[in-house]
Amino acid sequence: MENNIINNTDNYILNTYKRQDLVIDKGNNVYLYDINGKKYLDFVSGIGVNSLGYQNKKYNEAIVNQLNKFNHCSNLYYWETQSKLAQKLISISPFDKVFFANSGAEANEGALKLAKKYGNTKKNTKIITMKNSFHGRTLGSLSVTAQNKYQNSFTPLLSNILEGEFNNIESVKKLISEGVCAIIVEPIQGEGGLKPAKKEFLDGLRKICDENDIILIFDEVQCGVGRTGKFFAFENYDVIPDVVTMAKGLANGLPIGAFMINKKYSSILTYGDHASTFGGNPISTAGANVVVDEIINNGILNNVKTNGEYLFAQLNKLKTKYDFIKDIRGLGFMVGIEFDFEVASTMSNLKDNGLLVLNAGNNVLRFLPPLIVKKNHIDEAMGIIENVLKDVKVNV
Numbered sequence: 566m567e568n569n570i571i572n573n574t575d576n577y578i579l580n581t582y583k584r585q586d587l588v589i590d591k592g593n594n595v596y597l598y599d600i601n602g603k604k605y606l607d608f609v610s611g612i613g614v615n616s617l618g619y620q621n622k623k624y625n626e627a628i629v630n631q632l633n634k635f636n637h638c639s640n641l642y643y644w645e646t647q648s649k650l651a652q653k654l655i656s657i658s659p660f661d662k663v664f665f666a667n668s669g670a671e672a673n674e675g676a677l678k679l680a681k682k683y684g685n686t687k688k689n690t691k692i693i694t695m696k697n698s699f700h701g702r703t704l705g706s707l708s709v710t711a712q713n714k715y716q717n718s719f720t721p722l723l724s725n726i727l728e729g730e731f732n733n734i735e736s737v738k739k740l741i742s743e744g745v746c747a748i749i750v751e752p753i754q755g756e757g758g759l760k761p762a763k764k765e766f767l768d769g770l771r772k773i774c775d776e777n778d779i780i781l782i783f784d785e786v787q788c789g790v791g792r793t794g795k796f797f798a799f800e801n802y803d804v805i806p807d808v809v810t811m812a813k814g815l816a817n818g819l820p821i822g823a824f825m826i827n828k829k830y831s832s833i834l835t836y837g838d839h840a841s842t843f844g845g846n847p848i849s850t851a852g853a854n855v856v857v858d859e860i861i862n863n864g865i866l867n868n869v870k871t872n873g874e875y876l877f878a879q880l881n882k883l884k885t886k887y888d889f890i891k892d893i894r895g896l897g898f899m900v901g902i903e904f905d906f907e908v909a910s911t912m913s914n915l916k917d918n919g920l921l922v923l924n925a926g927n928n929v930l931r932f933l934p935p936l937i938v939k940k941n942h943i944d945e946a947m948g949i950i951e952n953v954l955k956d957v958k959v960n961v
């Protein structure tokens with residue numbers, strides 16, 4: 566059975582993923598179980614997606630309830646779960662309108678189209694992105710993903726993209742005279758190695774955008790929806806973008822993406838400009854309503870803040886113990902350890918010892934646990950990490 570699943574996957578699915586040797590069978594709370602019944606503490610949460618972990622009762626009920634009513638009807642009509650979610654997201658945010666898509670890349674595509682349309686009216690058609698960023702794999706999002714390893718085989722990409730240096734406001738100022746309509750940035754670079762923006766940098770971007778009528782887009786696909794201990798990552802910085810994009814954690818595993826726009830720019834995209842057959846579909850939005858309710862009303866933000874600080878402190882203790890740890894960084898439940906060696910084999914050893922983590926680039930181990938992990942889960946994870954790093958030390 567196990568070999569069958571692996572062989573069929575490897576033989577018949579386009580080979581674009583590097584999968585770990587692990588067949589998942591089921592999940593419960595913050596644990597996953599493989600097909601042989603082995604239990605894993607899940608600090609990946611499907612790449613920052615399963616905010617509520619597995620088998621959340623309210624979430625499962627909401628989905629089944631919607632499924633029993635109808636599964637899909639398209640955006641040609643109105644329905645309750647989508648309209649509720651929109652109202653909820655607007656009520657907890659400084660934004661005026663939301664558009665629902667199906668993924669992070671697609672949320673960014675919408676934000677880029679908004680920027681393009683606005684830019685065309687002003688003949689300012691350039692978009693600034695930051696080096697080492699990650700915004701997705703579709704051609705528009707890829708065009709603003711300023712990393713050669715993702716872009717090289719797919720050129721020419723969108724023209725009129727300029728690259729600034731993350732956390733270097735002077736590098737961005739130099740580009741402004743070129744006719745810029747938008748700046749896109751991750752408040753915390755995820756794939757690029759878990760690098761939080763400095764407050765002065767985001768403040769500086771806000772000022773540049775205000776002074777030059779440029780749309781400031783924050784890509785919160787990975788760092789948004791409670792992951793940093795605030796619903797929006799920008800709340801940690803007191804800097805409000807004009808547009809925010811979200812996806813991963815918003816529907817706890819059902820496909821969804823969203824971009825939200827402030828009043829100043831919310832009338833730019835109009836009828837016929839943008840659409841998505843599945844976007845904000847009844848099942849995903851039924852799930853997302855529960856996620857947002859739980860995050861806002863059920864102590865999850867506080868949990869992420871408190872236990873995120875605890876996780877950070879525990880990892881820092883490790884840093885003082887092992888010379889090969891270069892840095893601990895991140896915010897809330899988006900934390901990374903940078904090593905002075907490649908982490909692939911460490912990641913695999915952690916998995917064999919019952920802890921799932923992921924990487925961010927070659928040298929960073931990334932932790933994106935479900936937002937419901939508690940101190941005891943962190944202690945359990947630290948025990949496993951200690952156990953594995955002991956051996957690494959011997960080998961280095």
Ligand SMILES: Cc1ncc(COP(=O)(O)O)c(C=O)c1O
Pocket residue numbers: 668669670671673699700701702751755756784785786787788812813
């Ligand atoms: C910051 C950021 N933006 C966009 C994306 C793309 O999201 P998706 O894979 O849902 O298209 C990701 C995915 O990792 C991301 O981390």
